[in-house]
Amino acid sequence: MLNPLKLLLLAIVLVVGRGLLWIVNLLVVAPLFDPLRKLPGPPGPFFFSHIQSVVKPSYPSPDLSATQHEEWKKQYGKTFRYHGSGKFDYRLMTFDLRAVSHILMSPIYQKPRVTRTFLSTMLGQGIFTTEGAEHAFQRKIIGPAFNLQSIKTLTPIFLRTAEELRDKWDVIVSNGQETIDVCHWISRATFDAFGMACLTYNFRAIHGETEELYLAFRRMFDLADKKGILRILVPILDKFWPDKIVRSVLESRQVIYATGRRLISEKKSTILADKGSSNVSNERDLLSLLIQSNLCTNDPTKALSDPELLDQISSFFFAGSDTTALSLSWCLYFLALHPDIQTRLREELNHPTTLEPTSSQGFNFEDRAYDMLESFSLLDSVVRETLRLAPPVHGTLRVATQNDLIPVSEPVVLTNGTVVAPGEYIQIRKGSIIHIPIEGLNFAKDIWSEDTLQFRPDRWCSLPPVAQPPNFPGLANLMTFSFGPSSCPGYRFTITEMKAFLSTILPHYTFSVPEGQTISKRNGLFTRPFVKGKSKMGVQLPLTVKHIDEYSP
Template sequence: MECSASLLFSWLFKALGLFLALVIARGIFWLVNLLWVAPLLDPLASLPGPEAPAFQSHFSQVNDPDITPEVYRDWTHNLFGKTFRYHGYGRHDYRLMSFDLRVLSHVLTSPVYEKPWQTRAYLGRLLGRGVFNMEGHEHRALRKLIGPAFTAQAVKGMSPIFLQKAEELRDRWDALVSTDGSSSATFDVAHWISRTTFDIFGLAGFDYHFNALHDESEQVYSAYRRMFSISDKASQLRVLKQLYLPIAEKIWPDENDKITQQCLKTIRDSGISLINTKREACMAEKPDFASNEKDILSLLIKSNLTNEPSNQLSDTDLLDQLSSFLFAGSDSTAVAITWCLHILSQHPEIQDRLRAEIIAGPASEASPSSRRNSTSSISSTSSTLQTDAIDSLPYLDAVLRETLRVTPPVHGTLRVATADDLIPVSSPVVLRNGKVIHENEHIRIKKGSFVHLPVEGVNLSEDIWGPDAREFNPDRWNSLPAGATSPAFPGLANLMSFSFGRASCPGYRFALLEAKVILATLLPQFVFSPVGGIEIGKYNSVLTRPFVRGKLDTEGIQLPLRISRYTD
């Protein structure tokens, strides 16, 4: 018996040793292939691009909005042309970047290219399985389902909410200015605008009152805010842990992990309760449901119930869509409005001209002082007419588009090739061996390669927008250069801020009208000026946000402005 046990133990030990040897050999083979063999066979290796040691990344050059305008201009004009490659996590991770509109159009419209699983996993952790992190059939089905909630008519129906909350913000600021005693005050515009857009999307999206403009203690609002704040401050190491070792959050959760999980539970419990209430009202076929319930959740539920049961979304899926739109519809719009006010504070002549258009325009049926004391009903027909008039103001439209061009909320985005592909180019690419890929020819890309879409870079490209591309000039929208009206980029000219193609933002009408209404409500009342002695920088974390240089670690995201009452 002892001999048999000894032989069995010996056999098991040898088997375990063989298994470990195979695992180690497999790991070595994988590592050698990853670091040396695959890069040699990668077609992107032949493209021009910046040099660096084997394990050096170019992430800081391509992701830091404080330096990317200079970096991109140098790379495209002086060194590599419009299409090149750079290092991701090292030389083994070549990534394609292009400012060629034909390349961008191909990548954004072809089903070969999808958001990387890393991006979808990171967003999915916070927002669930929303339309912004889905691909393939699920993405197409979701786009079809949510389409009715963002038509021009649907957005118009929500516009009285925009006006009501914009007026509440105006009144809160007026009270803050009054307490100063000098008819002016300094406060964090970014925080106030974010509270406003949260309130707007709460009503327009869920028919839910966050009441963030008056009190930030509401539990769902607080949960979203805490969760997004943790995400914004996440280090690269933390993000990598979340992506590649998600089980660590469950086994060894740190304090931020625990807070995030608590926040998600609060959001989901409240959200499911709200969905059930809305569905009951819809299925009861109340006479006033179709006419009065115009929030996005109600529209989604009605659209969902008309589908075949097999194509209907679960309550969790519905909640995930709302969480996605809350992030995209409130946070990104708040960032855009905040940057607009910052830019207007730096260009007082543009601010004065815009204010004059708003005051003189058809939206100004009353004087600024009488509007200051007005109250509006959410269902008011006059409010809808007023927002229609605001939407038609040409200079306001130009200022907002120029803001989105110069300071897009999303700095850049990634796609991954799900198959080997040939990408057509419209500008020559000079390969490292001297060979030239000419117009209407193709560059090769292998399955698994990343493509970096430089949203801000394209928005500031001199080849597209002219030699003054980096200047804030709303008048350019009166006569766009030929490169900015390419048929490859329909819609908002070649403005990449809302993307286009399969992954274009479905809520762009909502965002544009919301921003216009808020700006048109604030400017007749206030004058915005920079705060002396501070410098505003850009911090890129999912969205590009403002911060005071030297105070990011201690005070976080903020945009202090000096706000004074406007007097005729």
């Protein structure tokens, strides 16, 4: 009979042996049988990674990832493999729209578990962290909150918040001209807009960053980019050895959930009171719409629980507020770089089209506000061109949950000389990672023409034929919002909010880049701006803001 010490030593040997077998399989055996090994792609030493080449920012410098993408496509075709963590980690990248469509439309491909676990530590189990049937269920529940009529209802909120920001800038630019970090200020404003649109809750962040719930959201989201790669890859560390970042995120979530539970209780009471008195609830914010949807069903399996409601709200604040603020900031930067386009857009906004009444009863303000924004053709083109040239998310990953065959529309020449012809398939095995290059597809010359790195809104008036087949109605092959079951449900929300802010701000101010300043990108969870040579100062986008004389206070 073995004594306890020998049993312990045997257990250690078994654990170590199993670990060694796992490492040998990961580094040596599995790669030998990986179908992606046969695909063409850039070479590299055993532990060399191409990830930096894949994610390096590309605007305004044309010699980084955009050029890298084009070089790889010229060398290896539109579908190739690259090394992730090392040569043993084969990953698929494709610019073939047929392959991209298959991957994003198929339930076989999901966000990697590591990504979902990381996001769920901040957002809970919301629509951006779930997959499969749960994701489809949540999307069905929240869909009506982002339909066209809902966006029309929210448009006046966007406009009023934009006016508050304009009035605040009037005070800051009281001497006629001032350099303003537009990214910081617009981030505060979009938080206010989201607060009213999602919760009917006024953070008043434009007037001061002191409100407890705002600070909790802001702190949690800012910490997301600072989390170490080890803790992202090994999330169990957060449970047993929480560091300062983890503890701060947990404290922020406690504030958010405490306030959220109170808001849900208050809104339920209001909605039930209106329902009991046969009144129609006037609450049109996202949370109220979700609660009303819950109350309309007697089947609890078709409703979101209170914690799930809070997770949805956190998800939309995270994915919507920051991304919209970044898109607006980049838009002002592009307009500052192109004063001729800025002048043209201001002229359009100063001469709105006269709209016909929406009914025999006259103008409906909600519809009129939305329709007025939609009537500005150059504004629409400027917003879309900004979203193309500066997508808030650089790229996205998917993992194959089972072996699959991916169709291609352009030939793929394998390393053994075999040609996978258009209409045929490439093999991929369960567990393989696919990189969807959102920015790369938005910059693809064969889709958008040779001047793809130029800010040219007029391209949207006459898109090349290959850019016209819509993934979203009217958005052409713009990949910024992705498409398919995991596409962003709030794309109308973002576009309308951007238009509302631009239409309110541009008639009052001109924007220019301070002399000697260059703005660059930094890719993390989102693509954020910083001043070249001053990256230690963090995210910022300073622009010179000048009053237009006839609107000076």
